[in-house]
Amino acid sequence: MKRKLVRQGSSTLMVSLPSKWIKSNSLDKGSEVEIEEKDNQIMISGKPKADTKKEITIHLTEDNRHDIKNILTHLYRRGFDRIMIKNIDDNQQSIIRSTTNSLLLGFEIVDMTKDFCIIENISEPSQEKYEVMIRRIFLIIKESHRILDEDLAAGKYDKWQEMEEQRKQQDKHIFFCRRIIGKENRPLDWELLTFLMHIEHRYYYAYRYAMENRLKIENIAPLLKILLDTFELFYESYFQKDIKKIHQINKSRDEMYFKRFFSSIEKSAGKRSVMIAQLAEIYRLIQIGTSPILGLSLDNVLHQ
Numbered sequence: 328m329k330r331k332l333v334r335q336g337s338s339t340l341m342v343s344l345p346s347k348w349i350k351s352n353s354l355d356k357g358s359e360v361e362i363e364e365k366d367n368q369i370m371i372s373g374k375p376k377a378d379t380k381k382e383i384t385i386h387l388t389e390d391n392r393h394d395i396k397n398i399l400t401h402l403y404r405r406g407f408d409r410i411m412i413k414n415i416d417d418n419q420q421s422i423i424r425s426t427t428n429s430l431l432l433g434f435e436i437v438d439m440t441k442d443f444c445i446i447e448n449i450s451e452p453s454q455e456k457y458e459v460m461i462r463r464i465f466l467i468i469k470e471s472h473r474i475l476d477e478d479l480a481a482g483k484y485d486k487w488q489e490m491e492e493q494r495k496q497q498d499k500h501i502f503f504c505r506r507i508i509g510k511e512n513r514p515l516d517w518e519l520l521t522f523l524m525h526i527e528h529r530y531y532y533a534y535r536y537a538m539e540n541r542l543k544i545e546n547i548a549p550l551l552k553i554l555l556d557t558f559e560l561f562y563e564s565y566f567q568k569d570i571k572k573i574h575q576i577n578k579s580r581d582e583m584y585f586k587r588f589f590s591s592i593e594k595s596a597g598k599r600s601v602m603i604a605q606l607a608e609i610y611r612l613i614q615i616g617t618s619p620i621l622g623l624s625l626d627n628v629l630h631q
């Protein structure tokens with residue numbers, strides 16, 4: 328749709344808005360709209376009514392009651408503000424409390440009986456919070472790497488509770504970010520968040536495997552350093568929108584992945600080889616996770 332600019336006064340240009348859009352957003356003379364500037368674009372949105380909330384009611388059955396945690400996180404990411412769950416029992420109440428407290432940032436249980444529960448948004452996510460949250464997501468992964476590195480070398484795994492908390496915080500932040508971008512068309516951001524979640528989960532499971540088997544692995548520091556150096560490039564490529572750092576990761580892929588990690592697996596045996604394979608998988612996730620960052624960086628360059 329094209330519209331011509333009309334001069335109003337000596338220095339102001341104006342453009343008319345489509346009547347169909349005005350009616351669908353219940354706008355009239357004097358109504359307020361939201362205007363957002365992004366590069367060479369201006370986005371105009373009708374200001375939502377203060378009492379407008381996206382609501383849904385879920386009836387639990389024998390088929391879906393075991394999926395209550397996944398149902399809640401999907402509804403959260405899809406932008407619902409008020410969720411009523413009916414036909415619950417004591418077990419579902421416990422799962423709902425745990426999921427809300429640990430994963431649904433900004434939501435609280437506002438009513439619960441033996442038959443139903445209502446969860447409601449009390450703190451709406453914003454784009455400003457997105458940038459803070461995603462930086463925190465990257466830093467959680469760095470901290471998980473540090474914990475794994477130190478405990479593998481020492482053979483002592485007394486930070487298990489800390490690793491569990493790291494994963495819970497990561498999931499909570501990622502669900503929060505997905506809720507924000509779920510209201511917009513941002514597939515590359517969604518894809519990046521997916522890779523970041525998988526990277527953190529892989530660190531968590533690597534630590535768990537090492538702890539359960541009481542591993543003390545010597546001479547693994549060079550591989551861990553490769554992971555840390557690669558993730559630093561990954562981190563910088565996103566926040567600096569630096570395509571050169573992405574190329575640097577991809578250029579060294581075959582050398583690091585096939586020669587360094589695979590060669591170490593071939594020379595190892597038993598549980599040591601399992602651990603190195605998990606580190607190799609972390610490297611692979613970081614490397615292929617550069618794809619959405621590359622797309623986002625290119626978008627930034629094209630809009631300059």
